[in-house]
Amino acid sequence: MSNSIFLFFFSIFYISSTSSSSTSINTTHKCSVQQTLSLLQFKQNLSSINSSIDDTYYSPCADWLGSGYNPIMMNWKTSTDCCDWNGVTCDHSTGDVISLDLSCGMVQGTIHPHTTLFHLPHLQRLNLAYNDFTNSQLPADIGRLSKSLTHLNISNCGFNGKVPTDISHLHKLVSLDLSLNWNGTDFLKLEPHVFINLLQNSTVMEQLSLEYVNISSVLPTNLNISSSSSLKLLNLGSTGLQGNLPHNIFSLQSLETLDLSDNSLTGHIPSEISLLPKMVTLDLSYNGMDNLLIQPHIFRTLLTNSTFLRDLWVGEVKIALVLPTYLNISSSLRSLRLPSTSLQGKLPDNIFNLEYLEVLDLSGNNNLSGPFPKVNTSSSIPLTSLKSLYLSDCGLNGSLPKSLGNLKYLEYLYLSNNKFQGNMPLELFSLQSLKRLSLANNQLTGQIDMLDNGPILQTFQRLTNLTGLDLSYNNFRGDWELDALSSSLTNLESLVLSYSGISVTTSNASRYVNLGFRVLSLASCSLKVFPVSIRAMTHLEKLDMSNNDIQGHIPDWIGEIGNRLFVLNLANNSLTGIIPNVYKDWSLLTGLILNGNQLEGKVPTSLNKCQRLMVIDLGNNQLSDTFPSWLGDLPNLKVLVLRSNNFHGAIVTSSKVEFPFQHLQVLDLSDNGFVGQLPTKYFQNFNAMKNVL
Ligand SMILES: *[C@@H]1O[C@H](CO)[C@@H](O)[C@H](O)[C@H]1NC(C)=O
Ligand SMILES: *[C@@H]1O[C@H](CO)[C@@H](O)[C@H](O)[C@H]1NC(C)=O
Ligand SMILES: *[C@@H]1O[C@H](CO)[C@@H](O)[C@H](O)[C@H]1NC(C)=O
Ligand SMILES: *[C@@H]1O[C@H](CO)[C@@H](O)[C@H](O)[C@H]1NC(C)=O
Ligand SMILES: *[C@@H]1O[C@H](CO)[C@@H](O)[C@H](O)[C@H]1NC(C)=O
Ligand SMILES: *[C@@H]1O[C@H](CO)[C@@H](O)[C@H](O)[C@H]1NC(C)=O
Numbered sequence: 001m002s003n004s005i006f007l008f009f010f011s012i013f014y015i016s017s018t019s020s021s022s023t024s025i026n027t028t029h030k031c032s033v034q035q036t037l038s039l040l041q042f043k044q045n046l047s048s049i050n051s052s053i054d055d056t057y058y059s060p061c062a063d064w065l066g067s068g069y070n071p072i073m074m075n076w077k078t079s080t081d082c083c084d085w086n087g088v089t090c091d092h093s094t095g096d097v098i099s100l101d102l103s104c105g106m107v108q109g110t111i112h113p114h115t116t117l118f119h120l121p122h123l124q125r126l127n128l129a130y131n132d133f134t135n136s137q138l139p140a141d142i143g144r145l146s147k148s149l150t151h152l153n154i155s156n157c158g159f160n161g162k163v164p165t166d167i168s169h170l171h172k173l174v175s176l177d178l179s180l181n182w183n184g185t186d187f188l189k190l191e192p193h194v195f196i197n198l199l200q201n202s203t204v205m206e207q208l209s210l211e212y213v214n215i216s217s218v219l220p221t222n223l224n225i226s227s228s229s230s231l232k233l234l235n236l237g238s239t240g241l242q243g244n245l246p247h248n249i250f251s252l253q254s255l256e257t258l259d260l261s262d263n264s265l266t267g268h269i270p271s272e273i274s275l276l277p278k279m280v281t282l283d284l285s286y287n288g289m290d291n292l293l294i295q296p297h298i299f300r301t302l303l304t305n306s307t308f309l310r311d312l313w314v315g316e317v318k319i320a321l322v323l324p325t326y327l328n329i330s331s332s333l334r335s336l337r338l339p340s341t342s343l344q345g346k347l348p349d350n351i352f353n354l355e356y357l358e359v360l361d362l363s364g365n366n367n368l369s370g371p372f373p374k375v376n377t378s379s380s381i382p383l384t385s386l387k388s389l390y391l392s393d394c395g396l397n398g399s400l401p402k403s404l405g406n407l408k409y410l411e412y413l414y415l416s417n418n419k420f421q422g423n424m425p426l427e428l429f430s431l432q433s434l435k436r437l438s439l440a441n442n443q444l445t446g447q448i449d450m451l452d453n454g455p456i457l458q459t460f461q462r463l464t465n466l467t468g469l470d471l472s473y474n475n476f477r478g479d480w481e482l483d484a485l486s487s488s489l490t491n492l493e494s495l496v497l498s499y500s501g502i503s504v505t506t507s508n509a510s511r512y513v514n515l516g517f518r519v520l521s522l523a524s525c526s527l528k529v530f531p532v533s534i535r536a537m538t539h540l541e542k543l544d545m546s547n548n549d550i551q552g553h554i555p556d557w558i559g560e561i562g563n564r565l566f567v568l569n570l571a572n573n574s575l576t577g578i579i580p581n582v583y584k585d586w587s588l589l590t591g592l593i594l595n596g597n598q599l600e601g602k603v604p605t606s607l608n609k610c611q612r613l614m615v616i617d618l619g620n621n622q623l624s625d626t627f628p629s630w631l632g633d634l635p636n637l638k639v640l641v642l643r644s645n646n647f648h649g650a651i652v653t654s655s656k657v658e659f660p661f662q663h664l665q666v667l668d669l670s671d672n673g674f675v676g677q678l679p680t681k682y683f684q685n686f687n688a689m690k691n692v693l
């Protein structure tokens with residue numbers, strides 16, 4: 001299970017507790033006293049949180065919170081009818097509570113095993129999704145609701161432990177969502193037999209979402225499920241399923257969405273998959289490279305005969321299809337993602353005439369060959385609506401056609417790691433919708449000058465939505481003025497020109513600076529001065545200006561840049577003076593590379609604040625210091641290079657740390673003035689190095 005799970009979880013900030021004291025119940029309520037009390041008792045042990053969602057991540061709650069939404073149980077008071085409470089819905093005629101929707105309700109607390117929540121005998125729908133019940137278990141008492149409950153959603157609530165077996169007694173369930181429950185270390189567990197009961201016994205179930213629920217098991221090849229089952233959505237993504245998938249799953253005729261991604265499934269995908277009549281979204285990706293196989297003929301039928309299929313994602317499944325010259329796909333397809341599927345042959349001639357296709361991902365099919373097809377714009381055939389085209393690592397060659405400029409809806413274009421050569425068509429810069437463009441690691445040539453008021457800059461300035469540009473490792477020529485560029489493209493976050501052949505200058509004229517830069521890679525760009533505008537780039541995560549000819553001191557404000565700086569690489573320049581101290585929070589810094597300059601003075605002691613540092617390379621300078629034994633504190637340090645400096649004295653151990661340099665794999669102290677021997681304490685603790693050697 002990948003780290004992407006983090007995207008789904010809020011960062012939670014505490015606010016206040018909202019327990020209310022009840023005195024009398026208004027007897028004119030439509031809602032029964034018993035059900036009111038059950039709700040109030042449930043509320044009693046809970047409190048409100050003020051959750052603030054990092055707006056860069058998707059969450060279904062983002063809209064609500066952005067608009068100053070209040071904790072859902074604020075108006076749960078004895079003085080009012082519970083049928084009027086937020087999230088509560090009653091049956092009009094009886095006053096019974098039939099639905100409780102606390103989703104995104106900013107509720108926090110522990111759910112008691114005998115919570116009164118399940119004392120609502122007519123409850124049909126219960127939605128607790130996106131609240132914080134971390135380290136609660138789903139109570140077995142939920143089985144009390146077997147006569148009424150049709151919808152249960154506990155997605156992203158922090159539940160842990162096992163799903164109680166009683167869940168399969170809820171035989172009226174139409175929709176069950178147990179996804180994304182994680183308490184910081186463990187995922188919610190579902191025992192295989194409970195899962196199988198759920199599948200076999202829930203005859204009316206339409207939606208079953210178990211994404212990131214830990215099933216971790218090989219299922220029996222033959223499940224007793226009927227093809228007439230009403231299941232429309234089956235999400236088994238990241239559930240730890242192994243072995244061959246029960247083939248009956250592919251006979252569920254009502255299926256519209258099937259997600260089997262990110263497991264360890266093996267074997268052949270049966271031909272039934274292409275015959276599922278209502279399939280809209282199918283994801284078979286990432287079950288381990290080549291663990292799953294689809295026969296080419298089954299795959300072709302899937303592409304052509306699926307009437308409703310919109311999204312098909314089969315990453316790392318072996319298809320071994322030789323792409324046909326003419327690709328025939330169902331007109332319903334909008335997104336076709338086939339990364340690393342062992343495809344062979346050339347890109348089909350009609351690839352840009354697939355009228356409705358918006359996403360095409362063939363990256364990682366490195367046995368493809370041939371050129372980038374011409375974008376045919378004859379009036380008799382439709383032109384694609386492609387927004388995203390991923391062709392990285394595809395073994396493609398030849399030149400890029402000027403007709404690329406006809407793909408006018410393109411937002412994401414990734415052509416890196418191919419063998420494209422010849423001039424880059426400047427028509428690319430007229431694709432005004434572009435958000436990301438990567439041409440890295442090809443053999444492209446051509447003059448591209450990006451100077452103040454130059455014609456290319458003027459076209460380029462219209463790419464107002466561009467956030468990322470990567471031209472690295474090519475053979476371009478041209479002069480770019482960093483300030484003119486960064487002040488005109490205000491959305492640019494990542495600029496990677498390392499080894500592109502382009503020379504970068506900086507006027508250091510004060511003007512508007514793009515503050516949003518996260519990545520600036522200008523290695524080997526003939527830079528001569530340190531760009532002052534970097535000081536204002538407060539979001540910088542990676543700064544690489546190695547292999548330039550930057551003269552003078554490292555600016556004393558360098559320790560202020562970023563708040564999330566990961567990597568600082570200034571190797572192989574002509575920098576002089578001392579290494580300034582770190583002033584800001586550099587707690588995320590993993591790499592500091594200053595090799596090959598003329599830096600003097602001592603190793604700045606503020607580096608011991610950078611607890612995540614993995615690489616410190618200060619080699620080939622003129623540093624004059626004793627051995628910085630205090631670096632032994634850094635718990636993640638793997639590489640320490642101090643070679644060819646003026647370090648001197650005996651190498652002593654720091655008394656503070658019991659096991660210094662535990663994870664060190666590379667230590668280069670050569671060509672210095674050290675005397676004596678490495679302390680035996682170090683040798684005892686160089687465990688990581690022993691493993692490498
Ligand atoms: C509230 O928590 C206490 C102690 O954890 C427990 O004894 C009590 O039954 C809980 N009340 C409800 C309504 O869950
Ligand atoms: C939650 O936080 C937001 C922003 O910090 C604030 O505007 C809102 O009033 C808070 N809500 C409560 C209930 O405190
Ligand atoms: C009881 O509820 C009714 C209607 O909701 C309201 O008009 C009345 O004031 C309430 N009485 C008390 C004592 O809260
Ligand atoms: C998460 O739950 C498991 C039990 O399922 C428990 O062992 C673990 O300590 C919990 N983790 C945290 C961070 O509370
Ligand atoms: C399956 O459902 C039937 C009736 O709907 C019930 O009696 C039986 O206990 C259920 N089986 C399991 C394993 O939950
Ligand atoms: C469960 O609730 C969450 C949050 O509202 C929602 O995104 C998700 O689609 C729901 N699950 C189902 C199966 O409806």
Ligand SMILES: *[C@@H]1O[C@H](CO)[C@@H](O)[C@H](O)[C@H]1NC(C)=O
Nearest residue numbers: 001186187189214215216240
């Ligand atoms: C799933 O649970 C099993 C034990 O039941 C555990 O060994 C495994 O590490 C868990 N997997 C994940 C991804 O948490």
Ligand SMILES: *[C@@H]1O[C@H](CO)[C@@H](O)[C@H](O)[C@H]1NC(C)=O
Nearest residue numbers: 200201202203223224225226
């Ligand atoms: C399969 O399911 C059907 C209907 O639920 C049931 O009648 C039959 O006994 C089951 N067969 C087995 C082998 O479990």
Ligand SMILES: *[C@@H]1O[C@H](CO)[C@@H](O)[C@H](O)[C@H]1NC(C)=O
Nearest residue numbers: 271274275301302304305306
């Ligand atoms: C796919 O559709 C074509 C034309 O509609 C039909 O002849 C063919 O039998 C179908 N293939 C399968 C495997 O159903």
Ligand SMILES: *[C@@H]1O[C@H](CO)[C@@H](O)[C@H](O)[C@H]1NC(C)=O
Nearest residue numbers: 301304305326327328329330
């Ligand atoms: C594309 O597939 C459809 C349906 O299978 C078929 O009718 C049509 O002849 C095919 N077209 C080409 C050019 O192969």
Ligand SMILES: *[C@@H]1O[C@H](CO)[C@@H](O)[C@H](O)[C@H]1NC(C)=O
Nearest residue numbers: 320341342343344365366367
């Ligand atoms: C690519 O082609 C080579 C030579 O034909 C073959 O050995 C290799 O397995 C192929 N790789 C993939 C991923 O299909």
Ligand SMILES: *[C@@H]1O[C@H](CO)[C@@H](O)[C@H](O)[C@H]1NC(C)=O
Nearest residue numbers: 431432433434462463464465
């Ligand atoms: C830029 O993005 C915005 C928001 O997504 C969109 O409305 C606008 O049309 C885009 N501009 C261009 C030139 O595509």
